[in-house]
Amino acid sequence: MGADPDEELVRRIGAGDPAAVQAMVARKLPRVLGLARRMLGDAAEAEDVAQETFVRIWRHASGWRWKGARFDTWVHRVALNLCYDRLRRRREWVTDELPEVADETPLPDALPGDEERRVSQALQRIAPRQREAIVLVYYQDLSNIEAASAMRVSVDALESLLARGRRALQAMLVGDDGDD
Amino acid sequence: MAEKTTKGLMDAARFAVLADAYGSALHRWPQAEQAAATLFAETNQGRAILRRAGRLDAVLDRHRVEAPSPALYGAIVARATADVRQGRRRRFWWLGFGLAGVGLAGAVAGLALVTVVNPDIQSDHYVMDANATSFGDAGPDADQTEEDL
Structure with a gap:
């Protein structure tokens, strides 16, 4: 750094x-x-x-x-x-x-132009700490070390939050066809 | 908060763990593992893992936040100007208090020194009590002979 x-x-x-x-x-x-x-x-x-x-x-x-x-x-x-x-x-x-547990019920398919609201809703439905990790790393482009520092967790804990959050979002937004 | 380092090659399991956490864009991956990850990304397995992670990324990218409005920008700058000016004024006053404090401490130290060096100096001031006036003691307990006349 x-x-x-x-x-x-x-x-x-x-x-x-x-x-x-x-x-x-x-x-x-x-x-x-x-x-x-x-x-x-x-x-x-x-x-x-x-x-x-x-x-x-x-x-x-x-x-x-x-x-x-x-x-x-x-x-x-x-x-x-x-x-x-x-x-x-x-x-x-x-x-x-x-809450630490996300509501992973798939969201209804979006109408054209409504995808943004669908993503916003999905982000609000995952656990706040998972959302925080994804927002910091994915949207704010903080490095893993900076994000872990901002969240006051270890890098391993950050990666766990990221993976759980992304899995929940995958289930809500992409469905099972995310797997090959 | 130590970062793992990958010296040499990365295996599929670690590559999949990182893709699960950070998504398909390698620039978001831990810096210490990017070189090894870039090599693995060229393999068929690597490409398949990134393609899977990329599906969610494509959806997440649709969430955009509109640029701040000029009104919000203006409100923050206006508040900032006031706060920063107030902060400077506050520092100025604290500096003044500090200087006054130093002066007061000097005076106290001087008085203490005089007391220690010459403790026999007696105060010759007159202690006024509640009944005293410039004409002398004219309070309720004063001589009442004139009033009694």
Whole structure:
């Protein structure tokens, strides 16, 4: 893992440089929004999470120091925590725990143009930790080490979550014809 | 969080495990295993495993997130400008408090030093009590002879 590509920008934000603030928003907002959108499955909530994530970035930028984990990984961790706060709030009147078992019932075939909603529904039906692993590695393109660091699990545990999540998605979205 | 390394060739079982976890695009696979995986991907077995994983990838790729709206971008930048400015102001005040604290500590240390070096200096100040006025003791317990007249 080389030098952090965001380090200089973070330092300038800490010094109160407005141009650095705009550059950071342009660089990170699409990633944070994509993460929150896929974790929560709700556009409005994802925008709220994105705004709250940046509030935390501004608050901590001046004190942030590179200690092995990249700034981008830290931003993902912050956004994920905010997503989990919202997921817990949604379920707290039902149960205190987030489900670990996915509902793998196949989703109905999509009408043309409706595939995106079908994938979104499938992502919401798998266990949140599996979804988190898939979103980080597949959609956010974090390396396995960065994703494991953001999730605070081992690489082996990450691979297990990824495989279980993909199997569940395969059953819902592709069916058994995924096997040759 | 150590990464496994594959020196030399990769077997079909490990290749299938990685495809199950990371999908069909080798750039998402663990960096330490990409070279060996690339070699195995050229085999018939490797191609079949990647084709199977690629079916799910093709569906997952249909989920796209729209670009952030200009309104969201503007709201975040506006909030950031205020937060960053407030942060600088807060640092300025803390610097001021810090300097004041250093000055106060110096004064206390100086007073303590004078007390230690010359402890016999007596205070000659007059302690005002609750009944005292600039005209002397005119409180309720004062001499009431004038009022009694």
